[in-house]
Amino acid sequence: MTKVxxxxxxxxxxxxxxxxxxxxxxxSDHDSLFFSGKLDSMAATEVLMLLEREIxxxxxxxxxxxxxxxxxxxxxALIGEHA
Amino acid sequence: xxxxxxxxALPFARQTVFSPESVMLxxxxxxxxxxxxxxxxxxxxxxxxxxxxxxxxxxxxTRSLEAYVGILAACWAGAAYVPLNLKxxxxxxxxxxxxxxxDALVVDENGAALLTxxxxxxxxxxxxxxxxxxxxxxxxxxxxxxxxxxxxxxxPGPAQVRADAVGYIIFTSGTTGMPKGxxxxxxxxxxxxxQSRFWTRYTADDxxxxxxxxxxxxxxxxxxxxxxxxxxLHVMSQLELMAPARFIRSxxxxxxxxxxxxxxxxxxxxxxxxxxxxxxxMSIFCGEPLPVGAAQAxxxxxxxxxxxxxxxxxxxxxxxxxxxxxxxxxxxxxRGILAIGEPYPTMEVAIxxxxxxxxxxxxxxEIALCGPQVGLGYFGxxxxxxxxxxxxxxxxxxxxxxxxxxxxxxxxxxLGRVDNQVKVKGNxxxxxxxxxxLRRAAGSELVATVAWPVAYGSAExxxxxxxxxxxxxxxxxxxxxxSLPRYMVPGAVHPxxxxxxxxxxxxxxxxxxxxxxxxxxxxxxxxxxxxx
Numbered sequence: 203m204t205k206v207x208x209x210x211x212x213x214x215x216x217x218x219x220x221x222x223x224x225x226x227x228x229x230s231d232h233d234s235l236f237f238s239g240k241l242d243s244m245a246a247t248e249v250l251m252l253l254e255r256e257i258x259x260x261x262x263x264x265x266x267x268x269x270x271x272x273x274x275x276x277x278x279a280l281i282g283e284h285a
Numbered sequence: 286x287x288x289x290x291x292x293x294a295l296p297f298a299r300q301t302v303f304s305p306e307s308v309m310l311x312x313x314x315x316x317x318x319x320x321x322x323x324x325x326x327x328x329x330x331x332x333x334x335x336x337x338x339x340x341x342x343x344x345x346x347t348r349s350l351e352a353y354v355g356i357l358a359a360c361w362a363g364a365a366y367v368p369l370n371l372k373x374x375x376x377x378x379x380x381x382x383x384x385x386x387x388d389a390l391v392v393d394e395n396g397a398a399l400l401t402x403x404x405x406x407x408x409x410x411x412x413x414x415x416x417x418x419x420x421x422x423x424x425x426x427x428x429x430x431x432x433x434x435x436x437x438x439x440x441p442g443p444a445q446v447r448a449d450a451v452g453y454i455i456f457t458s459g460t461t462g463m464p465k466g467x468x469x470x471x472x473x474x475x476x477x478x479x480q481s482r483f484w485t486r487y488t489a490d491d492x493x494x495x496x497x498x499x500x501x502x503x504x505x506x507x508x509x510x511x512x513x514x515x516x517x518l519h520v521m522s523q524l525e526l527m528a529p530a531r532f533i534r535s536x537x538x539x540x541x542x543x544x545x546x547x548x549x550x551x552x553x554x555x556x557x558x559x560x561x562x563x564x565x566x567m568s569i570f571c572g573e574p575l576p577v578g579a580a581q582a583x584x585x586x587x588x589x590x591x592x593x594x595x596x597x598x599x600x601x602x603x604x605x606x607x608x609x610x611x612x613x614x615x616x617x618x619x620r621g622i623l624a625i626g627e628p629y630p631t632m633e634v635a636i637x638x639x640x641x642x643x644x645x646x647x648x649x650x651e652i653a654l655c656g657p658q659v660g661l662g663y664f665g666x667x668x669x670x671x672x673x674x675x676x677x678x679x680x681x682x683x684x685x686x687x688x689x690x691x692x693x694x695x696x697x698x699x700l701g702r703v704d705n706q707v708k709v710k711g712n713x714x715x716x717x718x719x720x721x722x723l724r725r726a727a728g729s730e731l732v733a734t735v736a737w738p739v740a741y742g743s744a745e746x747x748x749x750x751x752x753x754x755x756x757x758x759x760x761x762x763x764x765x766x767x768s769l770p771r772y773m774v775p776g777a778v779h780p781x782x783x784x785x786x787x788x789x790x791x792x793x794x795x796x797x798x799x800x801x802x803x804x805x806x807x808x809x810x811x812x813x814x815x816x817x
Binding site for chain 2: 223236237238239242243244246247250254261262263264265266267268269271272
């Protein structure tokens, strides 16, 4: 999986989940997705599974910091580090 | 002799005097001491106290400073606190606000996002927002104000509260299409704390993890036992709960409490390695069956602590039974789960048949509970209260709807449900409630929902069946999302020609489960979504 397509897939998934949960209006790359309550724990699970599959993030790492996945910019930075 | 005071905030008030410098709360990346929180709580309580009529203060907030200041201020002012779920859709929030007749509503940032014109219209005369937010009042006489801008004088000490006053109201799934509000008295909570104190033994050195929303009564245990001990409470965000290892390690938690589903998530990702949590001295699991393998895997990850399995319905003040993980473990053999153990010394447990008579020793029956932790009943629902809270031989019992048995050693076992209530990842759900909304969404009477798939007695999702509906399954699911929180909406809706019936002519839910188990629904149907 290339970096560019992983970014595109995650972005598309996040935007689709926002739309499905009735979020209206634009979302910036730095808007909080999860702490703000825009997305719930089910959406978080989906994003994690996607990242595991696409770029092989290691959820088994006991020091994996999930709080660094709260915005699109953060998620894309993480993909950048792995891909 | 002065009457004993049962104000739930008394132990907190004591800590603000004796250990003002100690950290009480770590939430959203910040820490607050008992002293700081004492000032904020007394300030908000000063605005609440003169307004009390119904004595109910709503908390539309969770996992935030506002949630905890709101809860403690409601208690301090002498009111009952009523957490409202941020996952509830607008329609449900409006209906509950209309019924509750709150004196005030305390809201955090995420809660404020739910204050649509309709919700605000149904909200009480005082709505307290976090600093920096502004909203227009919905009507004359309503005050929607930042907490920090309240100009009332602080209430210097907690107000006098009687043992029989409502301490809190926590909502659980109901069969009528709306959740039911369980009312617990200040006196019942006092008994609960007294009985939980001796086995938890929290001290000022404890660092207690908070994994739950304040709408779940495990937070009652954590908050009130924490402040009594002068310990600190470390609140996780929803996101952190998805991969909690780092949180437990970086906060050096000494106490962990959650639903067992969290163990499953961590085992699946490979994060639950032996020895990974050296700081934990006690891990408590509650809310759904605890598989023995999961309990043992957690115990290996937390080698310096012990694992406790606790059981009890919200209706009897958090929990009232406990089983420690031992070697060998005390197992409920038919289910591969840890037993629910023995009752708190002040609580009595009986196993009853359909006529509320005790069954023969060792036989299965409905678990019934009696004692000082039995709740006051359901808010605004006297008939439902009378149905579940019964006078038997002159004493008040709560019928749990849980199936259980007592073995020759006096250890109790949980065997499932006697009705259609299920637990999906720790959320208590009445299948009838889901079906009510499903009927409306499908425009058909012929509907049924089952919990599926099920592992160790814990459901992983809901699947619905509909006959005689002209609507598309996806459209039905979307319509249900308007009136139900997401965790109550089925992952899949399957159209059928007819629903299978049992001998009594009732929908045969077992046959539906069998269809799913055999994979017969696979063709042309969407797989149920994973629910977390």
